[in-house]
Amino acid sequence: xxxxxxxxxxxxxxxxxxxxxxxxxxxxxxxxxxxxxxxxxxxxxxxxxxxxxxxxxxxxxxxxxxxxxxxxxxxxxxxxxxxxxxxxxxxxxxxxxxxxxxxxxxxxxxxxxxxxxxxxxxxxxxxxxxxxxxxxxxxxxxxxxxxxxxxxxxxxxxxxxxxxxxxxxxxxxxxxxxxxxxxxxxxxxxxxxxxxxxxxxxxxxxxxxxxxxxxxxxxxxxxxxxxxxxxxxxxxxxxxxxxxxxxxxxxxxxxxxxxxxxxxxxxxxxxxxxxxxxxxxxxxxxxxxxxxxxxxxxxxxxxxxxxxxxxxxxxxxxxxxxxxxxxxxxxxxxxxxxxxxxxxxxxxxxxxxxxxxxxxxxxxxxxxxxxxxxxxxxxxxxxxxxxxxxxxxxxxxxxxxxxxxxxxxxxxxxxxxxxxxxxxxxxxxxxxxxxxxxxxxxxxxxxxxxxxx
Amino acid sequence: xxxxxxxxxxxxxxxxxxxxxxxxxxxxxxxxxxxxxxxxxxxxxxxxxxxxxxxxxxxxxxxxxxxxxxxxxxxxxxxxxxxxxxxxxxxxxxxxxxxxxxxxxxxxxxxxxxxxxxxxxxxxxx
Numbered sequence: 001x002x003x004x005x006x007x008x009x010x011x012x013x014x015x016x017x018x019x020x021x022x023x024x025x026x027x028x029x030x031x032x033x034x035x036x037x038x039x040x041x042x043x044x045x046x047x048x049x050x051x052x053x054x055x056x057x058x059x060x061x062x063x064x065x066x067x068x069x070x071x072x073x074x075x076x077x078x079x080x081x082x083x084x085x086x087x088x089x090x091x092x093x094x095x096x097x098x099x100x101x102x103x104x105x106x107x108x109x110x111x112x113x114x115x116x117x118x119x120x121x122x123x124x125x126x127x128x129x130x131x132x133x134x135x136x137x138x139x140x141x142x143x144x145x146x147x148x149x150x151x152x153x154x155x156x157x158x159x160x161x162x163x164x165x166x167x168x169x170x171x172x173x174x175x176x177x178x179x180x181x182x183x184x185x186x187x188x189x190x191x192x193x194x195x196x197x198x199x200x201x202x203x204x205x206x207x208x209x210x211x212x213x214x215x216x217x218x219x220x221x222x223x224x225x226x227x228x229x230x231x232x233x234x235x236x237x238x239x240x241x242x243x244x245x246x247x248x249x250x251x252x253x254x255x256x257x258x259x260x261x262x263x264x265x266x267x268x269x270x271x272x273x274x275x276x277x278x279x280x281x282x283x284x285x286x287x288x289x290x291x292x293x294x295x296x297x298x299x300x301x302x303x304x305x306x307x308x309x310x311x312x313x314x315x316x317x318x319x320x321x322x323x324x325x326x327x328x329x330x331x332x333x334x335x336x337x338x339x340x341x342x343x344x345x346x347x348x349x350x351x352x353x354x355x356x357x358x359x360x361x362x363x364x365x366x367x368x369x370x371x372x373x374x375x376x377x378x379x380x381x382x383x384x385x386x387x388x389x390x391x392x393x394x395x396x397x398x399x400x401x402x403x404x405x406x407x408x409x410x411x412x413x414x415x416x417x418x419x420x421x422x423x424x425x426x427x428x429x430x431x432x433x434x435x436x437x438x439x440x441x442x443x444x445x446x447x448x449x450x451x452x453x
Numbered sequence: 454x455x456x457x458x459x460x461x462x463x464x465x466x467x468x469x470x471x472x473x474x475x476x477x478x479x480x481x482x483x484x485x486x487x488x489x490x491x492x493x494x495x496x497x498x499x500x501x502x503x504x505x506x507x508x509x510x511x512x513x514x515x516x517x518x519x520x521x522x523x524x525x526x527x528x529x530x531x532x533x534x535x536x537x538x539x540x541x542x543x544x545x546x547x548x549x550x551x552x553x554x555x556x557x558x559x560x561x562x563x564x565x566x567x568x569x570x571x572x573x574x575x576x577x578x579x
Binding site: 079085087292402 | 475541545558
């Protein structure tokens, strides 16, 4: 095969822009068009798993408690921002912004699993679906008669993804889990934050990392199950994902380190245990000294990555500190804890009279990799990410002009896309129940009045 | 956290862990205003409370008065450090709005049943 294929005069940048640009996304087919997913989920872990299929074109039906919806709708930053209405039964209540990001493109119906008629509806929906996702406590749906063992009787091709906390068996299985609990038991928090001898303590992640990561891990398992069903077995299967198990996959070398040496991995804050210099440095000047946000008023921060010997030598030169090369010219010399404590302090002396932007300009001009630590406003208004569609304003048909994350990946032929952010609870009762189960308006109204849907 | 009882007024002052995690200086009793010197390192009380050094001080995060088995909070403004705020104009309750940050229509306030068409605010549909 020749390496000299003539692609004309089109640059790789132009190729990517024309292939992945957001302008043409809606003209292309969707990978999972024709697939149906039931999302009996709450908070983020389960919803995230189902939402990736919605972005890829599947008809994802989000099933919630009638009229009031799932708990995540009722969480929002400091109880301030909401989008209205929560549902047509509660126009004066809203959905909190915590609901963003894990439920786009879905159809929203109400269904009360506790009632026998609700269970019958659930079984009827499962009979016409490819994938079901739920994230209740272990065995809850099984106990209600709508778990995998019961649903596979009505639909042997159904793939059932249960996203639980600790798994379905084992002595620690039966508690409820949340992202923060999963990360704590999984070992993530113990290695996050400043080290103890630098007056630090374990720190939680601001974002619900275990939930979004777990959603993607579960979706990956579901993709494998779909492939197996479609190409090998013709049968569905059950997938059991444990949130804590997933967190343990993030621990990198912590487990083999203990297994081999009996060493308990420690926190190392904003620096890196394997690369030096490769960490976050405080700059002495604020980029927004007049902001009314204390976090913006504070000094800026910048990530500097100069762990290769040549890069570090350039950094020392830029800082006018070539004396640092006397003892720290090699990575072997720079990686020790003592060296890092010394070197980062010396770098911060150099950044003490600069903003993060000023530091970035100097380092970039010398070919040193760095990145100012952006706040959410800087992320939201970044032209690079807006052009790529990673951050996007959408004219949402239910809530108006909202800013949201774009689709999770670019694909040349079957790109995922964001059609709407979410909808009010039960917004699609008529559409879904008429289309799939043949309910007429009278039956839907009756079920709504009785709180079944 | 350190729990320090004022020798003069008997008020219990709670030095919250974050403000006093690494702190060397005075704190001001929420009851009588007396200054005490403390030194805390890594969240641990290393020195004090003892006679104040200088006039600068921090306030405890929480304080209470004990009478037998009854505990009365002493948290009036100015006596203890104010709680952290999300923003200068933080409200802590739903904020109503119809225009977003770029001035476009967004369904950001409670609605009345007559403002809906189906389950959507009529203005969005217009």
